[in-house]
Amino acid sequence: MSTLTLRDRYLAMVRMRRFEEACLAGVADREIHGEVHLGIGQEAIAAGLLGYLTDEDALVSTHRNHLHALAKGVPMYPLMAEIFEKRTGLCGGFGGHMHIFDLPRRFSTTGIVGSTLPVALGHAYAARLSGRASVAVGVTGDGGANAGGFHESLNIAGSLRLPLVVLIENNEWAISVPFEESTATATLAERAVSYRAWGKRVDGLDVLAVASAFGEAVDYARSGLGPAVLEATCYRFRGHYEGDPDMYRPAGDRDARRRDRDPLLITRESVVVEGGADPVSLAQEEQAIADEVDTVLAAVRRDLMPDGMQARDHVFTRGTAR
Amino acid sequence: MSIASEAAVRNVNVSQCVAEAINLEMDRDASVVMLGEDIGRSGGVFGTTRGLQRQFGPDRVRDTPISEMAFTGMAVGLAMEGYRPIVEIMFVDFIGVCLEQVYNAAAKIPYMTGGAVKMPIVFKTAGGCIGSAAQHSQCLWGLFAHLPGMRIVVPSSPYDYKGMMAAAIDSDDPVVFIEHKGLLLRKAGSFAHGREVPRERYLAALDRAAVLRPGSDVTLVTLSLTVGESLAAAAVLADEGISVEVIDLRSVVPLDFDTICASVAKTGRLLVVDEDYLGFGLSGEIVTGAVERVGTSAVRHVLRHGVPDVPVPAALSLEQQIVPRQASIERAVRKLASRS
Numbered sequence: 001m002s003t004l005t006l007r008d009r010y011l012a013m014v015r016m017r018r019f020e021e022a023c024l025a026g027v028a029d030r031e032i033h034g035e036v037h038l039g040i041g042q043e044a045i046a047a048g049l050l051g052y053l054t055d056e057d058a059l060v061s062t063h064r065n066h067l068h069a070l071a072k073g074v075p076m077y078p079l080m081a082e083i084f085e086k087r088t089g090l091c092g093g094f095g096g097h098m099h100i101f102d103l104p105r106r107f108s109t110t111g112i113v114g115s116t117l118p119v120a121l122g123h124a125y126a127a128r129l130s131g132r133a134s135v136a137v138g139v140t141g142d143g144g145a146n147a148g149g150f151h152e153s154l155n156i157a158g159s160l161r162l163p164l165v166v167l168i169e170n171n172e173w174a175i176s177v178p179f180e181e182s183t184a185t186a187t188l189a190e191r192a193v194s195y196r197a198w199g200k201r202v203d204g205l206d207v208l209a210v211a212s213a214f215g216e217a218v219d220y221a222r223s224g225l226g227p228a229v230l231e232a233t234c235y236r237f238r239g240h241y242e243g244d245p246d247m248y249r250p251a252g253d254r255d256a257r258r259r260d261r262d263p264l265l266i267t268r269e270s271v272v273v274e275g276g277a278d279p280v281s282l283a284q285e286e287q288a289i290a291d292e293v294d295t296v297l298a299a300v301r302r303d304l305m306p307d308g309m310q311a312r313d314h315v316f317t318r319g320t321a322r
Numbered sequence: 323m324s325i326a327s328e329a330a331v332r333n334v335n336v337s338q339c340v341a342e343a344i345n346l347e348m349d350r351d352a353s354v355v356m357l358g359e360d361i362g363r364s365g366g367v368f369g370t371t372r373g374l375q376r377q378f379g380p381d382r383v384r385d386t387p388i389s390e391m392a393f394t395g396m397a398v399g400l401a402m403e404g405y406r407p408i409v410e411i412m413f414v415d416f417i418g419v420c421l422e423q424v425y426n427a428a429a430k431i432p433y434m435t436g437g438a439v440k441m442p443i444v445f446k447t448a449g450g451c452i453g454s455a456a457q458h459s460q461c462l463w464g465l466f467a468h469l470p471g472m473r474i475v476v477p478s479s480p481y482d483y484k485g486m487m488a489a490a491i492d493s494d495d496p497v498v499f500i501e502h503k504g505l506l507l508r509k510a511g512s513f514a515h516g517r518e519v520p521r522e523r524y525l526a527a528l529d530r531a532a533v534l535r536p537g538s539d540v541t542l543v544t545l546s547l548t549v550g551e552s553l554a555a556a557a558v559l560a561d562e563g564i565s566v567e568v569i570d571l572r573s574v575v576p577l578d579f580d581t582i583c584a585s586v587a588k589t590g591r592l593l594v595v596d597e598d599y600l601g602f603g604l605s606g607e608i609v610t611g612a613v614e615r616v617g618t619s620a621v622r623h624v625l626r627h628g629v630p631d632v633p634v635p636a637a638l639s640l641e642q643q644i645v646p647r648q649a650s651i652e653r654a655v656r657k658l659a660s661r662s
């Protein structure tokens with residue numbers, strides 16, 4: 001079990017929310033070009049991962065990846081700079097928001113839905129080959145769980161008992177298609193039995209519930225028993241991407257969910273009421289986080305875009321493509 | 323432009339033209355069915371299927387799970403059952419997860435069966451650079467074109483988006499219909515060519531190129547979004563005394579060499595502008611095919627302007643260096659025209 005307190009996790013969630021809001025500002029000012037996917041409303045899942053993974057463990061995320069990057073310990077500055085396509089970014093501005101790579105922290109992403117689990121499986125196999133007691137986390141949305149790579153990867157992991165942890169963020173929608181319309185079973189966690197995997201479904205708005213379930217999943221996989229499937233339920237607060245008119249979801253339901261079931265507010269309430277936190281000092285810490293993010297945003301905004309003359313670099317390790 | 327033809331320009335965007343074509347085909351032929359992600363309830367991420375599910379119901383306009391391998395293969399089975407499926411692969415980049423069913427099944431079955439089995443499938447998909455980096459910006463028509471058995475069409479004007487979609491659905495061959503994300507939301511009135519889109523059903527030829535602007539110094543062959551960019555470039559270059567003949571390919575497979583060669587025989591200079599990767603693709607095919615047909619003495623100079631063989635980068639400063647657009651097209655024409 002991790003030593004992190006509820007307050008620690010809450011403050012991590014605040015940091016994640018502020019980070020996403022900084023990205024929103026970048027969209028509004030047209031600094032980020034291309035359609036960016038934010039994880040607002042899904043912070044309790046990412047914050048639940050904290051404390052269980054080291055740099056030896058891998059995490060492979062999706063198009064909606066910012067919060068997972070922060071949870072994996074990717075530093076905020078080069079992460080935001082990459083999202084803003086700056087030369088100071090993790091990938092020098094070549095990757096962009098859907099293609100975040102931080103090799104030392106074994107963090108990577110893909111914009112192709114369903115392509116995360118196979119890569120995570122490779123990390124899990126590397127752990128086996130190198131005799132490392134590490135795990136590989138592959139993240140998918142509920143939609144991505146219906147891509148073939150989900151089945152193929154989990155079957156391999158199950159048959160070889162590889163330390164693959166599949167984290168499904170079930171936010172009920174895959175763009176405009178609701179979960180129950182696209183999926184044969186009532187839950188995704190119940191698929192675990194098909195792969196001889198550990199499986200659990202958890203309330204993804206409850207950061208402590210996520211933390212304890214994720215801890216179990218990681219322990220299971222790390223101990224060599226095979227893969228684990230953790231399904232965390234949540235709700236996508238914003239459109240699929242920034243700019244999505246989001247006309248396909250009932251607006252009344254969406255507004256109510258955002259108002260009444262905001263994991264940030266729910267968690268804050270617990271920190272204050274159950275944890276007895278002093279509201280004044282908590283507010284100070286929240287402000288400090290907001291200031292930290294603002295400072296990073298201001299610095300990223302001052303950074304330069306990559307030099308256009310380098311557009312043909314990096315195709316091969318040496319020499320040019322043409 | 324005359325007043326009469328101005329009046330004929332409707333206030334529709336390109337996506338609406340596509341939706342209109344599919345609507346008319348589905349209405350007249352109950353065997354036309356559609357499968358894809360977000361095509362029903364939301365009407366497509368670019369609106370190219372708006373209203374279809376409401377009109378024809380969820381069985382004929384099916385929102386699928388994100389299971390491209392399965393629903394692309396479904397189209398093959400449906401075709402064998404006598405249906406005429408339209409499959410939407412939201413972005414052409416996603417073809418990587420389901421190319422199998424496209425090139426090993428749909429494209430080969432008519433041939434493998436000695437012509438006994440038809441595959442009247444439309445693979446409808448969107449390509450092109452709009453700032454979405456390496457995995458969401460590709461064109462890939464050259465990739466499909468390399469694989470035998472499919473017609474590959476790439477319209478550039480509102481008129482063709484509608485008429486060629488109708489013809490693609492009407493065709494008994496598998497047709498890959500590649501839209502450009504940067505054109506779909508543009509209004510018909512903003513185009514310099516093919517702005518007038520009849521309300522009624524019509525079919526536009528699937529296999530003919532079109533000379534959009536006559537010229538005598540340089541033959542510029544292009545397709546999709548760079549057609550408009552090339553027309554704009556040609557207008558600028560005309561003021562500099564360079565006369566550019568602009569050919570809109572419309573079809574990648576088959577290539578209309580008659581039209582290309584007639585022009586090249588006249589100008590002696592061939593420039594291919596292609597938003598797809600430069601190497602091993604469309605531009606090389608056109609140049610080689612033209613030289614083979616009209617001979618090296620008739621084609622005095624050739625030049626290709628495409629995406630150099632690098633993935634599309636995220637940052638705008640990098641993207642602008644590699645994606646052909648009006649200014650870079652003008653530079654390419656000047657370079658070619660200056661050769662004597």
Ligand SMILES: Cc1ncc(C[n+]2csc(CCOP(=O)(O)OP(=O)(O)O)c2C)c(N)n1
Binds near residue numbers: 064113114142174390
């Ligand atoms: C192979 C592939 N198919 C389709 C897409 C387009 N697409 C991007 S995200 C998305 C929905 C993903 O839904 P889900 O996995 O539930 O994740 P969420 O967006 O809800 O976080 C789709 C269809 C894609 N990027 N890759």
